[in-house]
Amino acid sequence: MERRGMTVLVLGDGGREHALVWALRQSPRVDRVLATTENAGIGELAEVVRPTSEAGDSPLVDLAIREGVDLVVVGPEQPLVDGIADQLAEKGIPVFGPSRAAARLEGSKVFAKEFMLRHGIPTAACRIVSSAEEAREAVRSGLFGYPLVLKAEGLAAGKGVILAADEAEALAAVESLMVDRALGSAGDRLLLEECLLGREISYLALSDGTDYLPLPVAQDHKRAFDGDEGPNTGGMGAYSTSALLDPALEAVIRATIVEPSLAGARAEGFPFRGVLYCGLMLTAEGPKVLEYNVRFGDPETQAILRRLESDFAELALAVAAGRLGSVVPRWSDEVSTCIVLASGGYPGAYEKGKPITGLAAAAALPGVVLFHAGTRRSADGQAVLTNGGRVLGVTARAANLSEATTLAYRAVEAIQFDGMQYRRDIGHAGEPGSAL
Numbered sequence: 001m002e003r004r005g006m007t008v009l010v011l012g013d014g015g016r017e018h019a020l021v022w023a024l025r026q027s028p029r030v031d032r033v034l035a036t037t038e039n040a041g042i043g044e045l046a047e048v049v050r051p052t053s054e055a056g057d058s059p060l061v062d063l064a065i066r067e068g069v070d071l072v073v074v075g076p077e078q079p080l081v082d083g084i085a086d087q088l089a090e091k092g093i094p095v096f097g098p099s100r101a102a103a104r105l106e107g108s109k110v111f112a113k114e115f116m117l118r119h120g121i122p123t124a125a126c127r128i129v130s131s132a133e134e135a136r137e138a139v140r141s142g143l144f145g146y147p148l149v150l151k152a153e154g155l156a157a158g159k160g161v162i163l164a165a166d167e168a169e170a171l172a173a174v175e176s177l178m179v180d181r182a183l184g185s186a187g188d189r190l191l192l193e194e195c196l197l198g199r200e201i202s203y204l205a206l207s208d209g210t211d212y213l214p215l216p217v218a219q220d221h222k223r224a225f226d227g228d229e230g231p232n233t234g235g236m237g238a239y240s241t242s243a244l245l246d247p248a249l250e251a252v253i254r255a256t257i258v259e260p261s262l263a264g265a266r267a268e269g270f271p272f273r274g275v276l277y278c279g280l281m282l283t284a285e286g287p288k289v290l291e292y293n294v295r296f297g298d299p300e301t302q303a304i305l306r307r308l309e310s311d312f313a314e315l316a317l318a319v320a321a322g323r324l325g326s327v328v329p330r331w332s333d334e335v336s337t338c339i340v341l342a343s344g345g346y347p348g349a350y351e352k353g354k355p356i357t358g359l360a361a362a363a364a365l366p367g368v369v370l371f372h373a374g375t376r377r378s379a380d381g382q383a384v385l386t387n388g389g390r391v392l393g394v395t396a397r398a399a400n401l402s403e404a405t406t407l408a409y410r411a412v413e414a415i416q417f418d419g420m421q422y423r424r425d426i427g428h429a430g431e432p433g434s435a436l
């Protein structure tokens, strides 16, 4: 009897998840990819299913059982922090994504910072405060000089970090987070941190709890506007090239950050299964952790997966099944870039429902792949409309960074929607001679 191929369920609805679905669809082992989203790009590659609860379990667990899902790949952090991996594992469903206990590395910045201190992992010096009074007193003591970084302890969708230029700004941030509770309970406790200087990189590693495999390094561009100006966003573009790290520095990152983080998680009873995202600052004193995420970065993953030349389903299943040690993925030496096209006003208020044109022309350029983030099909199915802040990720792969960015921007020029905004300098920081 012929063996049935895998059914994979992907949770999440952004550009990262479109890239994951795209990578899974290329696997000869995968028969069906299921998704639970309106995203028009994912809708073209996956069967869209609606979770409903029959047996009294969580709707997603019910769905996975009903559809005979062989693997669940979790995109965003919130379901992981809420314990979806534990719920699926309880029913024997393989899952790519860490347990609720391990997801605290992203879900609580206080937990993450204390974890790093326990395991001697280099990170910014920090004071944790749990009341406005304590925070004001610490700020007035001028503890780490300026700029001072203030972080809300809980998940805040990228809005929880404030860089205060002086004492007045720091005190205003304390008022906003702890008194006005602008981010609700995420601001119950704050971290006051020294500001680290250097180049920021995203270093991701797959882990099955025992073995690990680093992914190609990437750099994100978090600020909204060119030249790293404007507010922080979820990420306006990324690129991935091995030229971002020399082998000696990568060895330091593995030995002082990745390995002690994974060993620490194991020693504390929550072996990490999934992808550990280390947001790093390459400081003059060496690499230091800015933050952990317990899931793929977005848009970094859109760029990183463009460089994968082997079977992503095999890799994801090896993570879930604890046999990563037997897998050797192949990565392209080429360079990839991802330019995010956002709605006008993002990351602030923006309108939705704008028709997008030029998608087919852009996607037809050799080396270009479009990933959808905030999009949906119009009711008659004829048009693709904007449906979120980050709308599209335009990715390109080429022999070097300047060819990859040139190609990606050529594709961008083919695409239009009312209010479209994007950065013109994605990848520039990685060019030879750049100040960074």
Ligand code: AMP
Residues within 6 Å of the ligand: 124, 149, 151, 158, 160, 161, 193, 194, 195, 196, 197, 200, 222, 232, 279, 290, 291
């Ligand atoms: P986080 O949510 O912790 O990733 O912080 C968001 C962004 O704020 C990071 O990507 C950095 O660009 C910046 N950031 C966070 N912590 C620091 C720090 N200690 N020093 C300098 N920049 C920081």
Ligand code: GLY
Residues within 6 Å of the ligand: 220, 234, 235, 293, 296, 297, 298, 299, 300
């Ligand atoms: N690109 C940043 C993140 O995924 O958190």
